[in-house]
Amino acid sequence: MSEQPVNTSETTSHDARERRLKRWVKQPPVGPNMQYLRDAERLAATERLGHRDRVLDVASESTVTATLDADDVVRLDFSTAASDTAREVLGDAVDAYEVTEPETPRLPFPDDHFDGAVSIGPYDWKFLDVPDLTEEVHRVTKPDGLYVFSVPTPRSPYAANGDNRFYEPDEALDVVSPDWHLADFDLLFQYPRKLHLGVNVLPDAYQERFVDVAERLSEELTEREMWGRASYIVLAARPMKYESYLERGLEALFRPTAEDGFWDEIDDCIIRALKYEFDDDGSPTWSRDESQEWRYATMAMMGVMNWRSSPVGTDAYDGKIRREFEFFDEHIESGELPEAMPSYGVGPLLAAYAMAARVFEGERDDYLASARTLFEHADETVEFDHAEDSLALYGATYLLEAVPEDERVEAFVDRGLWEISDRRTAEGLYGFDNHTTRRHQNQMYTCWAVARAIEVTGKTGYLGDVEDVLDYTVENRMREDGAFVWEDWPLHARLYGEARSKLTTGTPYWHYLYECHQTFFVNAVAHYYAAGGEKEYTRDVRRAMAWIFETNGTGRDLVEVSNIGVPMRQVTTDGRMDNRQFTNGWRDQQYKGTYEVGSYVMALTHLLDGTVE
Structure with a gap:
């Protein structure tokens, strides 16, 4: 048998990579200027991680591994030779050594196995599949864990070599989006190449002496967030387990009220809300809200059907989804609906029926008939003079997708798009006749509707209007912690309100931050992108969602606080959740409405199906 030819170029390349991986584990001594970067990355990583129970080190230089403060340390390398070298250097300081291929990294650990992970150096390497590795680290990191890794930027003095991968700041942040929340960072300075x-x-x-200056400059870059000046970036990120959050949110909607869920097993329907009171230990106790408002469950179903019709949707809840539609059908057939519904209820329910007609082919005609009944009511009654009328337009866009040949639906969508766009104000918002028109939720609903109308009609000339509202919202209503205020009141109005609140026992409503306002924004951005929008709002979306799970001032995940699978409704601006009334004369706000859950489910769906990151 003749010998098979050997591809010497591939062999040489593989050998060079093996030597590089081994050399990386045990780096040779260098002078203070080069050692400074090694030390800066190592110190940033170990300080950000702090003490952990179990840490995964993904092929960092061995001095990083040796200084980790953890009860158990597991090290992963990208070749057997590199792992053997690490074992020689680190010995029993590491509890286990593992190896994976850099082109197809698969981590041999169960889900949620580590509460910390670190990788200082490997993200430079062109032969490493960075997205796959980052996804795998996400899988094995616990929800409250932290992943610290470093990336070089084109400002690095080594960038001229061309051997490594380099990241602009936005590219570095894209590595963690959308599955991670950026918890912290360090921006490291190095001198330009010649110097x-x-x-x-x-x-x-x-x-x-030069090292001392570089250290001070790194501190200044980090403090002033001068990302564009950094040579290396150390990122500390927490995993955002969106799949788990979505599963728990859906389960809560369809869980019986007797088990602190939102499903009425007697009437086979989603209820309006659950009320809550805080116990002495700060834990909420939940009870069913017995009131009926047609606009709450309709938005819940809109969110559910957005999920069900998406690439991440499943048939897990089809039985209850159908029963919910049967519940609404009974009230439509009796004539009670849609007469008793505001446009806030008609629009979302119309959207839900239209999506159901496309998902459940066997019931298509029945669902379309109900959708048409709702649409005809909207066509006859909606004047687009109230901000919530925009939701009627939103619902009609889904019906137009289901029946694109229907000229009456098309005319309604065109009319809504025109009349709403005609209500733009000088400050860049939409101005309707209702006194609450400027409020965050009303602006976001309108963005949903206009963006959806653009998507189904192709009239992209209106995209700038949506963009202006999103820009205004980020610039004027988004706080440093990522929360959105209800409305940016002028100073004189706030001062008057503050003085008035001193005479009452209540908390002024502008002191409250609402979880649903976060997802309203995320859904607006998602629809903007689906309509063809190109402006970058990824970081704003990350910050908005992170507020729900981490940065809300309480130091806690609002889903974990509720203990029912969905986030708590609100937090005060100073980080409190308590039993005080909203404010004297205002309705008690201590409930979780199903319309909020619908928007939450919809936002998580958009994040998971790739519509928004």
């Missing part, structure tokens, strides 16, 4: 090389040949004592 860097010149400093390297100086005596150590002189190099130390």
Whole structure:
């Protein structure tokens, strides 16, 4: 048998990679200027991680592994030779050594196995599949865990070599989006290439002076968030387990009220809300809200059908979804609906029926008949003079997708798009006749509707209107912690309200931050992108969602606080959740409405199906 030819170029490349991986584990001594970067990355990583129970080190330089503060340390390398070298250097300081292929990294650990992970250096390497590795680390990191890794930027003095991968700040942040929340970061300074090389040949004592300056500049870059000046970026990210949150949110909607869910097993329907009171230990106790408002469950169903009709939807709740539609059908057939519904209820329910007609082919005609009944009511009654009328337009866009040949539906969508766009104000918002028109939720509902209308009609000339509202919202209503205020009141109105609140026992409503306002924004951005929008709102979406799970001032995940699978409704601006009334004369706000859950489910769906990141 003749010998098979050997591809010498591939062999040489593989050997070079093996040598590089081994050399990376145990790096040779260098002067102070080069050692400074190694130390800066290592210190940033270990300080961000702090003490952990079980940490995964993904092929960091061995001094990083050696200084981890953890009860158990597991090290993963990208070749057997590199792992053997690490074992020689680190010995029993590491509890287990594992190996995976860099082109197809698969981590041999169960889900949620580590409460910390670190990777200092490997993200430079072009042969590493960075998205797959990051996804795998996400899988094995616990929800409250932290992943710290570093990336070089084109400002690095080593960028001229061309051997590594380099990241602009937005590209570095894209690595963590949308599955991670950026919890912290360090921006590291290095001297430009020529100066860097010149400093390297100086005596150590002189190099130390340059190192002192570089350390101070790194501190300044980090403090002032000067991302564009950094040579290396150390990112500390927490996993956002959106799949788990979505599963729990859906389960809560369809769980019986007797088990603190939103499903009425007697009437086979979703209820309006659950009320809550805080116990002495700060835990909420839930009870059913017995009131009926037709606009709450309709938005819940809109969110459910957005999920069900998406690539991430399943048939897990089809039985209860059908029963919910049967419940609404009974009230439509009796004539009670849609007469008793505001446009806020008609629009979302119309959207839900239209999506159901496309998902459940066997019931298509029945669902379309109900959708048409709702649409005809909207066509006859909606004047687009109230902000919530925009939701009627939103619902009609889904019906137009289901029956694109229907000229009456098309005319309604065109009319709504025109009349709403005609209500733009000088400040860049939509101005309707109702006094609450400027409020965050009303602006976001309108963005949903206009963006959806653009998507189904192709009239992209209106995209700038949506963009203006999103820009205004981010610039004027988004707080540093990522929360959105209900409305940006002028100073004189706030001062008057503050003085008035001193005479009452209540908390002014502008002191409350609402979880649903976060998802309203995320859904607006998602629809903007689906309509063809190109402006970047990814970081704003990340911040908005992170507020729900981490940055809300309480230091807690609002889903975990509720203990029912969906986030708590509200937090005060100073980070409180208590039993005080909203404010004197205002309705008690201590409930979780199913319309909020619908928007929450919809936002998580958009994040998981790739509509928005």
